[in-house]
Amino acid sequence: MAKSARRRQLEAAALYPVDWVEERSGLVGYTKWFLFRKVPHDISWAQTLGAATLTAFIVQAVTGVVLAFYYKPDPANAYASVQNITEEVTLGWLVRGMHKWGASVFIILMFFHMARTFLFGAYKYPRELNWIIGVLLLVLGMAEGFTGYLLPWDNTAYWATVVGININATGPFVGPFLAQFLQGGLNIGPDTLSKFYALHMLLLPGGIMALIGLHLYLVVRLGVTSPPWSSTAAGRARPETNGRQGLIRDPRASEGGQE
Amino acid sequence: MSEQEPDTPHVPAPSLWPIGFAIGIACVLVGLVVSVPVLVIGVILSLVFAVLWVRDLSGKRPAPAAATPKPAVATEADLGATTDRATFLSLATIGVGGLIGAGVTLPVLGFGVLPSFVGDGIESKEVDLGPISNFPEGAYVIATYLEDPEQGEVTRRTAFVRNNGRTESGEPSFTTLFSRCVHLGCPVQPNGPIDEEARQEVGEVELRPVLAASFGCPCHGGLYDSEGNRTAGPPVRALDRYEFSIKNGNLVLGKLFSVGDVDGNGAKARLTKYYRAYPGVHVDGLEKWLYPIPTPGSTN
Numbered sequence: 001m002a003k004s005a006r007r008r009q010l011e012a013a014a015l016y017p018v019d020w021v022e023e024r025s026g027l028v029g030y031t032k033w034f035l036f037r038k039v040p041h042d043i044s045w046a047q048t049l050g051a052a053t054l055t056a057f058i059v060q061a062v063t064g065v066v067l068a069f070y071y072k073p074d075p076a077n078a079y080a081s082v083q084n085i086t087e088e089v090t091l092g093w094l095v096r097g098m099h100k101w102g103a104s105v106f107i108i109l110m111f112f113h114m115a116r117t118f119l120f121g122a123y124k125y126p127r128e129l130n131w132i133i134g135v136l137l138l139v140l141g142m143a144e145g146f147t148g149y150l151l152p153w154d155n156t157a158y159w160a161t162v163v164g165i166n167i168n169a170t171g172p173f174v175g176p177f178l179a180q181f182l183q184g185g186l187n188i189g190p191d192t193l194s195k196f197y198a199l200h201m202l203l204l205p206g207g208i209m210a211l212i213g214l215h216l217y218l219v220v221r222l223g224v225t226s227p228p229w230s231s232t233a234a235g236r237a238r239p240e241t242n243g244r245q246g247l248i249r250d251p252r253a254s255e256g257g258q259e
Numbered sequence: 260m261s262e263q264e265p266d267t268p269h270v271p272a273p274s275l276w277p278i279g280f281a282i283g284i285a286c287v288l289v290g291l292v293v294s295v296p297v298l299v300i301g302v303i304l305s306l307v308f309a310v311l312w313v314r315d316l317s318g319k320r321p322a323p324a325a326a327t328p329k330p331a332v333a334t335e336a337d338l339g340a341t342t343d344r345a346t347f348l349s350l351a352t353i354g355v356g357g358l359i360g361a362g363v364t365l366p367v368l369g370f371g372v373l374p375s376f377v378g379d380g381i382e383s384k385e386v387d388l389g390p391i392s393n394f395p396e397g398a399y400v401i402a403t404y405l406e407d408p409e410q411g412e413v414t415r416r417t418a419f420v421r422n423n424g425r426t427e428s429g430e431p432s433f434t435t436l437f438s439r440c441v442h443l444g445c446p447v448q449p450n451g452p453i454d455e456e457a458r459q460e461v462g463e464v465e466l467r468p469v470l471a472a473s474f475g476c477p478c479h480g481g482l483y484d485s486e487g488n489r490t491a492g493p494p495v496r497a498l499d500r501y502e503f504s505i506k507n508g509n510l511v512l513g514k515l516f517s518v519g520d521v522d523g524n525g526a527k528a529r530l531t532k533y534y535r536a537y538p539g540v541h542v543d544g545l546e547k548w549l550y551p552i553p554t555p556g557s558t559n
Contacts, residue, residue, distance in 0.1 A: 166443040170538075175540070176552075188413065193413075
């Protein structure tokens with residue numbers, strides 16, 4: 001369909017800033033490379049668990065930043081500031097709730113995503129490295145949970161962290177040193193809270209973001225795997241196209257895709 | 260796109276006038292604060308140089324310099340020389356960069372990790388529990404105090420103290436148990452009724468007599484007998500204890516230490532003293548080889 005001159009003019013005007021950015025940065029090309037990529041035809045909702053996990057992390061990051069506006073990480077004020085967020089600050093109960101329950105959602109989704117990857121065999125060559133990065137992300141996510149649990153500074157938080165730190169201490173050889181580093185002494189003290197806060201909102205999220213970047217880069221570079229029952233991946237014809245399209249490795253497939 | 264050479268960068272010719280323009284703007288800003296004459300001079304300067312700059316930009320671009328003649332094919336020796344130079348420069352950059360990086364990173368890393376290990380802020384303070392007469396012979400008293408009142412409730416500690424009378428050699432004898440479970444550090448509770456009526460406060464310390472011959476931990480079911488020996492559950496050694504001394508007739512708790520097993524009871528108890536270890540860490544038996552190095556800070 002021929003485009004009218006007016007329409008072409010409008011499109012050119014709209015695209016001008018995009019072209020401007022592209023000419024100076026190449027970012028538009030990279031964005032297209034990242035977003036508009038080919039995936040196997042037989043993927044399903046199962047392959048969206050990674051994106052769901054990413055969304056959960058973004059929710060944690062955003063709500064965490066807002067909570068940090070009002071949270072005071074020192075032993076005298078921490079508990080009261082959390083009560084203040086929950087009871088007084090407008091919509092504070094909602095944001096704290098999102099952060100608290102979102103933490104569980106994040107961890108649960110990580111496990112679902114990991115189970116999908118494992119059951120679909122998506123960790124195999126050439127994606128081993130991405131599995132390893134994913135395991136590191138799981139470890140950092142757990143560490144986020146552990147450090148975040150202390151921050152409400154109530155009795156549950158305190159004693160759960162005492163137990164958690166002392167579990168670290170029982171590790172052979174390095175255990176006592178790990179515990180000593182975590183709590184900064186032989187008992188939980190005032191330094192423990194601010195240390196956990198710094199780890200929880202600076203070090204660990206930074207590490208998670210960097211690793212998510214690597215993780216996504218590898219996903220885009222290596223592509224998404226077909227499910228294990230995929231007939232195309234097994235070299236047979238796509239059922240609905242009867243062999244006219246799709247990835248065909250087995251020459252017999254061109255005769256109708258018999259088993 | 261009507262450009263004849265679309266790949267040519269759209270770079271204007273070099274011009275010195277922006278410098279004058281910048282000086283003019285600076286004069287304007289200073290003049291706004293300081294004096295009107297400077298402001299006027301600044302405005303004039305800016306306008307003049309702005310006009311000059313715009314005229315320069317809209318003028319004809321100078322022809323690009325004639326392409327320098329391509330040098331003849333480089334000889335092997337030339338290539339070798341440039342490679343050496345390039346290699347040296349890369350290595351030098353990495354080396355110097357590494358040194359600078361280490362100079363910045365190492366102190367920061369040290370600050371991040373070392374304070375926990377050199378015993379900063381864990382210097383144990385003595386706690387005065389008041390006259391010995393507060394402690395009836397043969398019964399436990401729960402002593403609660405703040406280890407560091409400035410830091411508040413987070414430093415609240417509890418000791419179970421029992422007066423054992425005198426040893427065979429006539430020395431006063433006390434059993435001074437630290438309340439933290441040696442499984443994972445939960446607060447151990449005495450199994451018996453607390454006599455709240457006889458509660459008293461000695462300085463900052465709260466004393467409550469209790470009728471207890473054993474202790475239990477609410478977290479994972481660890482049980483200890485009246486000497487602090489483990490009788491059931493997951494703990495790996497007997498309860499930690501305080502060193503104690505008698506000063507001017509007052510019972511004073513000193514630093515904490517860990518205990519393997521306690522033989523006998525009361526004033527006749529015999530025990531081996533170890534450096535304070537983390538809960539869950541074995542101090543005796545075969546398993547102690549899993550924890551060969553005492554934690555720094557546990558020794559002061």
